[in-house]
Amino acid sequence: MIRELLVAVLLAASTVARAADDDPPLDTSPLPGASDGEEGADDEDGETEDPLRRHRTEFDVLLDRTIGTASRPSAFNWRRTAFQVAGTGSFLAELNNFNSGRVGVLGRLPTGGTILELGVNYVFVGDTPSSRQLALTPYRQPGRPRRLEIDVNLGIPLAEGVVTTSPKFFPALQLVFNGYASLRYSLYPQGFRGLRFRRALTALAVPSLRDDELENLDDIRLDAMQVDRGRYALLLGFGNDIYFRQGLFLSPRVMFAVPLLAPATNTDLLFWTDFSLAVGVAF
Numbered sequence: 001m002i003r004e005l006l007v008a009v010l011l012a013a014s015t016v017a018r019a020a021d022d023d024p025p026l027d028t029s030p031l032p033g034a035s036d037g038e039e040g041a042d043d044e045d046g047e048t049e050d051p052l053r054r055h056r057t058e059f060d061v062l063l064d065r066t067i068g069t070a071s072r073p074s075a076f077n078w079r080r081t082a083f084q085v086a087g088t089g090s091f092l093a094e095l096n097n098f099n100s101g102r103v104g105v106l107g108r109l110p111t112g113g114t115i116l117e118l119g120v121n122y123v124f125v126g127d128t129p130s131s132r133q134l135a136l137t138p139y140r141q142p143g144r145p146r147r148l149e150i151d152v153n154l155g156i157p158l159a160e161g162v163v164t165t166s167p168k169f170f171p172a173l174q175l176v177f178n179g180y181a182s183l184r185y186s187l188y189p190q191g192f193r194g195l196r197f198r199r200a201l202t203a204l205a206v207p208s209l210r211d212d213e214l215e216n217l218d219d220i221r222l223d224a225m226q227v228d229r230g231r232y233a234l235l236l237g238f239g240n241d242i243y244f245r246q247g248l249f250l251s252p253r254v255m256f257a258v259p260l261l262a263p264a265t266n267t268d269l270l271f272w273t274d275f276s277l278a279v280g281v282a283f
Contacts, residue, residue, distance in 0.1 A: 085105065085280050088121065088277070090275060099125070100143075108280075114155060116152075119149075120148065125146050132223075135224040141224055142269055144230075148189065149184055155241075179238050180253060182237070184233040207265045208264070239276075249281070251278040
């Protein structure tokens with residue numbers, strides 16, 4: 001009886017032992033929530049400790065640096081120049097049969113966002129086949145004989161930037177598109193011949209030529225010309241300043257006469273155009 005009980009206890013113990021061996025091992029992996037938090041912490045630590053982080057730059061910053069590097073050798077800051085001087089040449093289209101051209105010098109002074117100009121020009125006037133034929137008739141056209149002209153100009157930049165040129169082997173240029181306003185004074189030294197100093201001095205301020213001045217100018221006028229009385233003229237126009245890196249510049253422009261002063265100057269040349277080109281250097 002005792003033997004049978006011992007056998008039964010041993011069988012039960014062996015059964016329990018085999019059952020314990022067949023159970024799966026306990027899962028010791030971290031909970032899902034805990035795992036995500038630890039991974040996020042690891043990522044944050046990785047970003048903070050990334051050795052390449054200090055070498056990374058945003059695309060906008062890289063683009064600005066690239067543009068600045070490319071344009072710096074070709075851009076010209078004309079506002080920081082102290083003075084500019086140029087030689088000028090222009091063609092006057094005065095809506096008559098005479099040929100008029102100008103040559104002179106131009107001084108330019110940048111003042112912040114604008115540019116002031118003072119120019120002195122000699123104007124030469126010549127006949128054409130049409131004016132020679134007109135001289136054979138009793139008709140005359142309003143015109144202005146050879147003279148000196150003094151210009152006081154104000155230029156206002158309207159647009160500017162670095163531009164590329166064609167052909168491609170030309171360097172990039174600084175281009176400034178300006179609007180201009182000009183007051184032009186016509187000086188006829190021959191008109192003061194024989195006048196007293198006081199009368200000649202007061203004539204400078206009179207907006208139109210006097211009769212004694214017209215008589216003196218009769219010797220130098222062209223045969224088909226009726227001397228225009230206007231002494232002052234107001235012009236408006238636009239043009240480009242093309243700056244090279246070394247400070248050289250070209251300034252083509254077109255100016256249009258505006259007859260606002262016509263009632264005071266008694267001019268017959270109401271509408272005319274001036275096409276000019278200045279070539280100079282900025283210091």
